[in-house]
Amino acid sequence: MEDVKEKYAENLKSLARVFLHDIKDKNMPVKDSYLLIMGATQHDVSICFDKITHAIPDVFFYKRSAHVRENIKEDIVKEFVLFMAQEDITAESFDNDFSNFISFTIAELGHKYKMF
């Protein structure tokens, strides 16, 4: 399962990279777009995706079709960007807010895609 999770986290990270690459201004380096949109470095974001993946229940890795599972990954990345737009990663409250984000996003997506 560890291998699967590692791959999943990598998928989320590359989706975020593609996401930012697609929306950034032509001349802006990708690392600057991380800072501008999410107020965090690529490294911070990578740690966040590891934590999210760690919390995802196993059913997310095998239940439903591959198509649905891909949709879920995209939703996670989009929700994460929306969340980060409001947050200050250096604030003391960030850890708690982030932990809320993880559990409620998983619950919402689990419900939306009938995972549980």
Added chain:
Amino acid sequence: MPFEIEQAITEAEAEKILRDKTYANEKGPFGLTRLQIVSLQLLSTPEDHKITANQRKIIEMFLHDSMGKMDLNKKLRSMLYTDLKEFQLNKKVIEDISYFIYKTRRVNQISAILEKVTETQRRIDNNIALDERHKISFMEYSVFVDGARLNKVFTSLQKKVQYDSSSHIGKIHEKITRADELNKKMEKSFSQSFKVHPGTFSTESIKKKAIMQGEVLSFFERIVTKIITKHKHTSKLYENKEKEATLSHINPNPTEDKFLLRDYLYTDVYQIKIENLISSKNKKVLQEIYGANWLEQLREKYARIEREIHDNTAVSFAGLLAQPEDFQKKSGRASLLPFGLGHLKIKKTSFSEVHRRILDRHYKNNEGRMLCSEFVAQCTIAAMVELNKQLAQDAAAKKVNFVGKPVKIPISKHEDLSLIQPDRFIKILKSKGCVEKRKKAPEVAKYFKKT
């Protein structure tokens, strides 16, 4: 010494909590105050439990005080791992309230943002000019959407508590409802202003998306575009009976969806120019049959056929399912071969068979798998075959003849339809000079800041 939990709250107790602040704030189990515990217990009561006026006041006070209190959220979440029944607490209620607290952590900002969006909407409704300060940033948009999403939670709390609309919490609920309505209105104002002509479809060109959108959309628009969309494929776009722009697509089951702002922001809309598929000789024949406004009548016929095909997509195409991911990759690989070789096949596709299957609702009771873009391509072929059939009938009635088929179908019979990806579909149409990309309407830009 923490207070003991009562089995059921008496009216005298409720009165005391409301009257005596020290008593209400006395700490009990989980480090919660009496007011907090009692409120959570009341919210945990069965649906048919009638809440008294004093109990309602207690809950109103609790909800108002707990908005955005993340320390309370932390306590509640840690309680989820303990035995709550012992304290007459319901796990779902604790989860809902911690969600409520979490989502209200920016409640102070919601008011200001809401005012801004309201003013923007008022200006749009009254045709008053907008400048940059009336537009919202991405951060504001994300708070606004969070607010709009809270409406569900508030509505279920209102159902349980029946709080007064003039109470603090009632007033905030009103704002949240307004955010939800405005969010919907932003989408509605768009869908009403968007007119679909026959032969229209929407698609996302994965490779060139950034460049194409970059030409038209600002930075924040681009982020929002990515955030709020769901379609990453080709969909048929047509006007339904109610004259609403509607998506008919395979995602992964056949579905009809309203074409909303988020879809529009995300996708590129293409329109097939049917007149470019008709030879000048046949245009003259059409003029003989229908008179000077032949093109208008032709489009009307075409639109009617599209409605016939796509209305009720979910039922008419019930047996269809999107191709699995590995197949989509295979069709992507076909594009890598030179001269489009990967996409062509020796055997010809019978277009009349494609027409028969689509118009006779073959997929209603028979199973099949298609790429999303293949579905659009097959429906386009079927609509054109049907249009040719109807035109030929009208020509026969007027005793005139077309040279060959009136509308030349732009897709080759050698094209392997099962491998037709969005990019390939557009490439074919472009090579026949019969497709045009629709320009983005100003509706998109008006809400968002440019930088």
